[in-house]
Amino acid sequence: GTADTSSIKDNLCAVFHKAIGAAYPDIVDPPVIVTTSSNPKFGDYQCNSAMPLAQQLSSFGKSTKQTPRDVAKEIMSKLKVFSVVEKYEIAGAGFINVYLKREFGQSVLRSWLWAGQVLPPYVKKKRVIVDFSSPNIAKEMHVGHLRSTIIGDSIARLLEYLGHDVLRLNHVGDWGTQFGMLIAHLRDKFPNYLTHAPPIQDLQTFYKESKTRFDEDKEFKKRAYECVVKLQAFEPDITKAWKMICDVSRQEFEKVYARLDIKLIERGESFYQRHMESIVAELELKNMLEEDNGRKVMWGEKHGSGIPLTIVKSDGGFTYDTSDMAAIKHRVEQERADWLIYVTDAGQSLHFQMLESCAKRAGILKSFHRMDHVGFGVVLGEDKKKFKTRSGDTVKLSELLDEGLKRALQKLKEKERDKVLSKDQLKAAQESVAYGCIKYADLLHNRNHEYVFSFDKMLEDKGNTAVYLLYALTRIRSIARTANITKDELRQRLHEIPISLEHEKEWKLAKVLLKFPDIILGINEDLYLHPLCEFCYEISCAFMEFYDKCYCVEKNQSGEIVKVNIGRLLLAEATALVLEKCFSLLGLKPVAQM
């Protein structure tokens, strides 16, 4: 048969499924287990179905008992010739080892080189909303929001690459009772705020001041509550004060997004005020709200399990839960999303479970909708304690990024890059390294785990770090440059010269590259990004092994080029294309010179 090149694993599964079906037509839903081999001795992929099959068969009480090896032989006899596979072989207890064909590898790499980019594997397209970053107004955007920003952006990049219709939403906390005290304080402190812009750049201090008054002054507290009511009624002067406060925060957030190259549409909790009113009415009508000490709460599909959402507070106000119920309805019904992704710290996982359950109960989410809470662990300092400044304050994101820039420059100077690069090149390299290493260190770890933030670690130039990988890519790219061959010339040569996959190290590198579609498809399923980072490292290691053993450009003693191996340059270029694609999915920005 011919190969659909997108997923080797899926293709092999289909092939084995057929063979097993032909060998054992009586078994419904037979186990089809195909994995990549852990050791090259066992081929490139292996099928491990014979063991569970033999067990199933013996439990049927068949008179002639079949060993797993017998079963494997039986499956082998039914396997069809398949263009992807060089050979199958039975090993050990009954494993079937699969060896890939070099011609197959060549055809896939050739298609990427010809397209000038790694083509995305096929998936069923969805309308996806990725809700990420989502900091709170007037409170500092902290490292937790940084994680959400980095992970959410990378997920959105990957889904966009796969061709999904992605809407990136920033669900900022811009509504709620804290605005009452902020606005009341603003009005007291700057009575002519409507005509003269108040100097509230330092929102943190402003927030603290108003909080103190709120806690100590009964009179003030009362006025703060009145402000909330007026805000929710869209009273003009109050709305203006609210907008002023939001603008200050927004400017801060946007600086961070610009530096990290993050695209996001702001649609905060306030956007849903009207929708909150109508969802409450709807839930009330459907009889889904219950009194609980003056509050109105809603249980999920299973009454009494988890914690109910608080839909209306005892003072009649709305909550975080209300805004999420309103938002989910808007996203599904107005935005027509069929896949909802929320990226927040793992501490909110119960909230999102309840949200999903309530939305199903209310008939908003249907069975075909997919909803994922992408949770992540807390960020720790190098002392393994909660990430804080020395004085115990939360770390300001802008200062963290500044520190990254400073450290990246130090690193480049250590390597004496400041002597070779122009001023602009050095600046570009500095930003690439600083922001790249912050993003990469985050994405490299299983997001469920807590993660230790360490500039020293992330800026190491050995091991699986952004610095190492960014350098690896510039080195690969420089090979063709030394040979004086442009990308276009290389592409033209594709017609005449096969990509060189004869040498063991060449073939090993190619087989790593061929895993790309399966890695991407895996992330489309489980939204874990660390395998993509491990993959980048695997590529650069395989490349170094290849480059060590296989000359691409041969020079004589006086340094003149005597031979250029185009087939190998093609393999190097394919490697660069895959690495580049991975970087762009991870939000890393490689520079030409560094």
Ligand code: ARG
């Ligand atoms: N503002 C929230 C926080 O800082 C995150 C919001 C996440 N999105 C959502 N739809 N609930 O924790």
